[in-house]
Amino acid sequence: MLNYTRKMDSDEADATNRTAESGDSPDRDRAAVARRVERLSSHLNPPPELFINGGLAVAPCAARAKKIEVDKDRLSAYMRGKYRDVQQGVYDYFNSRPELQTPLEISKDDHRELCMRQLMGLVREAGIRPFRYIVDEPAKYFAILEAVGGVDMSLGIKMGVQYSLWGGSVLNLGTKKHRDKYFEGIDNVEYPGCFAMTELHHGSNVQGLQTVATFDPFTDEFIIDTPNDGAIKWWIGNAAVHGKFATVFAKLVLPTHDTKGVSDMGVHAFIVPIRDMKTHNTLPGVEIHDCGHKVGLNGVDNGALKFHSVRIPRDNLLNRFGDVSRDGKYTSTLPSINKRFAATLGELVGGRVGLAYSSVGVLKISVIIAVRYSLLRHQFGPPKQPEISILDYQSQQHKLMPMLASSYAFHFATLHLVDKYSEMKKSHDEELVGDVHTLSAGLKAYVTSYTAKSLSVCREACGGHGYAAVNRFGSLRNDHDIFQTFEGDNTVLLQQVAGYLLKQYQEKFQGGTLTVTWNYLRESMNSYLSQPNPVTARWEGEDHLRDPKFQLDAFRYRTSRLLQSVAVRLRKHTKNLGSFGAWNRCLNHLLTLAESHIETVILAKFIDSVRSCPDSGSRDALKLLCDLYALDRIWNDIGTYRNVDYVAPNKAKAIHKLTELLSFQVKNVSKELVDAFDIPDYVTRAPIGMQATEEAYSHYTQFAGF
Ligand SMILES: Cc1cc2nc3c(=O)[nH]c(=O)nc-3n(C[C@H](O)[C@H](O)[C@H](O)COP(=O)(O)OP(=O)(O)OC[C@H]3O[C@@H](n4cnc5c(N)ncnc54)[C@H](O)[C@@H]3O)c2cc1C
Numbered sequence: 001m002l003n004y005t006r007k008m009d010s011d012e013a014d015a016t017n018r019t020a021e022s023g024d025s026p027d028r029d030r031a032a033v034a035r036r037v038e039r040l041s042s043h044l045n046p047p048p049e050l051f052i053n054g055g056l057a058v059a060p061c062a063a064r065a066k067k068i069e070v071d072k073d074r075l076s077a078y079m080r081g082k083y084r085d086v087q088q089g090v091y092d093y094f095n096s097r098p099e100l101q102t103p104l105e106i107s108k109d110d111h112r113e114l115c116m117r118q119l120m121g122l123v124r125e126a127g128i129r130p131f132r133y134i135v136d137e138p139a140k141y142f143a144i145l146e147a148v149g150g151v152d153m154s155l156g157i158k159m160g161v162q163y164s165l166w167g168g169s170v171l172n173l174g175t176k177k178h179r180d181k182y183f184e185g186i187d188n189v190e191y192p193g194c195f196a197m198t199e200l201h202h203g204s205n206v207q208g209l210q211t212v213a214t215f216d217p218f219t220d221e222f223i224i225d226t227p228n229d230g231a232i233k234w235w236i237g238n239a240a241v242h243g244k245f246a247t248v249f250a251k252l253v254l255p256t257h258d259t260k261g262v263s264d265m266g267v268h269a270f271i272v273p274i275r276d277m278k279t280h281n282t283l284p285g286v287e288i289h290d291c292g293h294k295v296g297l298n299g300v301d302n303g304a305l306k307f308h309s310v311r312i313p314r315d316n317l318l319n320r321f322g323d324v325s326r327d328g329k330y331t332s333t334l335p336s337i338n339k340r341f342a343a344t345l346g347e348l349v350g351g352r353v354g355l356a357y358s359s360v361g362v363l364k365i366s367v368i369i370a371v372r373y374s375l376l377r378h379q380f381g382p383p384k385q386p387e388i389s390i391l392d393y394q395s396q397q398h399k400l401m402p403m404l405a406s407s408y409a410f411h412f413a414t415l416h417l418v419d420k421y422s423e424m425k426k427s428h429d430e431e432l433v434g435d436v437h438t439l440s441a442g443l444k445a446y447v448t449s450y451t452a453k454s455l456s457v458c459r460e461a462c463g464g465h466g467y468a469a470v471n472r473f474g475s476l477r478n479d480h481d482i483f484q485t486f487e488g489d490n491t492v493l494l495q496q497v498a499g500y501l502l503k504q505y506q507e508k509f510q511g512g513t514l515t516v517t518w519n520y521l522r523e524s525m526n527s528y529l530s531q532p533n534p535v536t537a538r539w540e541g542e543d544h545l546r547d548p549k550f551q552l553d554a555f556r557y558r559t560s561r562l563l564q565s566v567a568v569r570l571r572k573h574t575k576n577l578g579s580f581g582a583w584n585r586c587l588n589h590l591l592t593l594a595e596s597h598i599e600t601v602i603l604a605k606f607i608d609s610v611r612s613c614p615d616s617g618s619r620d621a622l623k624l625l626c627d628l629y630a631l632d633r634i635w636n637d638i639g640t641y642r643n644v645d646y647v648a649p650n651k652a653k654a655i656h657k658l659t660e661l662l663s664f665q666v667k668n669v670s671k672e673l674v675d676a677f678d679i680p681d682y683v684t685r686a687p688i689g690m691q692a693t694e695e696a697y698s699h700y701t702q703f704a705g706f
Pocket of ligand 1: 161195196197198201202203204205234235236237294297302482485486487488489490491492
């Protein structure tokens with residue numbers, strides 16, 4: 001292994017050999033140190049001759065590049081806002097308790113137990129009690145969740161199951177009596193619980209659930225039944241080992257006096273005890289199985305639940321949106337099954353908000369590791385000159401810099417989502433509920449898909465060392481992958497965004513008011529309906545391309561065009577195929593529309609965040625990132641813009657060149673930009689990526705047992 005280390009660090013080996021020949025030990029040390037310092041500083045500030053004509057492809061960019069001064073502490077303070085301290089509390093706690101940090105090699109069973117101890121430690125020892133923030137200060141709750149997920153994603157999900165899902169269902173779907181009875185036990189983890197919605201045969205289609213809760217007026221109880229094996233609750237977090245309760249989603253069935261005998265009132269949520277509080281034995285009528293070893297998140301004990309006529313008191317119906325009286329009468333403020341269903345699911349968007357937010361946290365960790373590694377890693381170089389940092393390769397910049405820009409973009413977009421969500425929790429404004437539902441669905445789908453792809457890119461960007469488990473990409477990728485599926489499959493969620501856009505388009509476009517998020521559509525629809533301006537289509541100056549108005553107009557134009565064209569297509573196909581068939585015929589178009597809209601919202605929020613930044617150095621850095629985010633997305637979809645001559649050929653070329661230049665400029669401050677995420681080293685624990693190479697290699701080789 002030592003030979004291997006030397007091979008990777010050949011100029012240092014040369015230096016050592018030369019001074020060893022002179023036989024002067026202190027001089028030799030000094031020379032080695034001087035070379036090391038020079039070498040390390042060259043990683044961050046490559047000598048200009050590397051970029052002279054005929055050298056690397058970035059040559060033309062370098063001449064125009066001006067280095068921005070970034071104060072990482074100020075930038076970090078702006079990013080983190082007021083929740084920096086609570087996140088630091090999480091990081092400090094686990095840093096001070098190495099025995100609670102998840103080792104690289106751990107069995108499923110040990111990981112589950114460790115995860116439970118981590119959660120208990122956080123709540124009972126460190127005194128970090130996230131549950132109370134779910135209602136009072138959701139932004140704080142999500143900040144804790146992000147930090148916890150950085151320590152071990154299984155712990156983040158376990159915490160999410162306990163507080164967002166099980167706890168959230170009690171708080172949001174129940175009433176005061178439920179809060180009074182369960183709050184404390186959920187908060188201090190005396191009542192570990194589950195959220196049992198998904199069944200073996202129905203995941204995305206929640207209205208198709210088959211579990212039944214029948215009211216028995218003689219005993220004043222509900223009887224919970226799994227009518228067939230397809231209705232077994234499946235994948236339920238906390239069920240296999242730790243859960244004592246489950247919020248079970250089931251069709252509420254009431255006896256009637258007509259010929260049918262019963263009436264189906266739609267899906268409702270019920271608190272069902274599944275294990276004995278003292279002995280922890282499974283309760284009568286409840287059958288629990290283990291979903292076994294998973295691709296990732298093995299610290300979470302997912303299980304399957306089957307119910308055989310399990311009786312629960314009438315009070316265990318979470319009755320905020322519908323209730324059953326002692327004599328079996330149903331009451332609700334909402335007039336239909338569909339409205340009640342929408343209200344119920346609407347209250348559960350918190351889990352989705354948390355996933356979007358945490359996924360950005362994962363993206364940041366991944367980008368930090370890849371960028372730091374790329375700055376330090378040297379391969380090849382001009383003839384007879386030192387090897388250069390791999391981040392000086394244009395291809396590496398192309399892989400990582402737009403990703404770094406996206407991490408910032410998503411950071412601000414998810415902060416905005418959290419603000420909207422908090423506002424909705426206070427006001428319960430109906431329009432805001434719809435807005436947050438759609439925004440959370442869209443951002444969750446878009447961000448988690450982006451992060452999942454980026455994890456592979458980052459792994460590959462770190463070469464073979466990216467494949468070492470110690471560098472985290474494997475566990476991050478495996479643990480995060482399912483973010484694309486749970487809390488709503490991404491393809492299904494994007495369709496909800498498209499559906500909501502079309503609804504707005506159809507209902508309100510003709511003079512009605514659009515909610516704030518969608519307001520841009522009216523204006524850009526007008527510009528879309530007129531021909532693209534042939535003069536602006538040719539403008540290619542840097543000032544114009546970096547003008548937020550040009551960038552936002554381009555994003556909005558694309559969304560409006562997709563919306564208008566899909567509406568026309570849907571109308572046409574509905575005649576022959578019916579609405580379901582027409583929707584399916586246009587499905588890919590609809591998904592592109594949803595993504596385009598979400599990218600537009602993200603850009604708008606990024607632009608706002610740049611403008612609001614009080615520190616000029618940080619603002620310059622954010623502006624650079626924002627421009628890169630916008631132009632990279634436009635370039636990725638340049639075909640769309642070219643097809644309709646929104647962008648002329650010369651402008652397309654200018655956009656491409658500028659994107660490369662901006663990537664290069666971001667690279668020059670990439671160290672500060674990843675440092676500003678302010679995630680502690682032990683979380684981004686990539687020894688080869690985060691420390692000076694020698695120290696890193698020694699850590700790495702020690703880890704590998706040399
Ligand atoms: C690790 C893990 C933990 C989980 N934890 C919980 C939990 O605690 N509680 C809980 O209730 N559930 C939990 N789940 C279940 C999870 O929420 C579901 O898996 C998820 O909702 C997707 O449902 P499904 O698996 O049935 O997928 P499906 O809906 O069958 O989807 C399969 C594929 O079909 C596609 N598809 C489906 N419908 C459409 C459509 N209309 N249009 C286009 N494509 C479509 C999807 O895009 C997807 O690619 C968990 C799952 C896992 C793996």
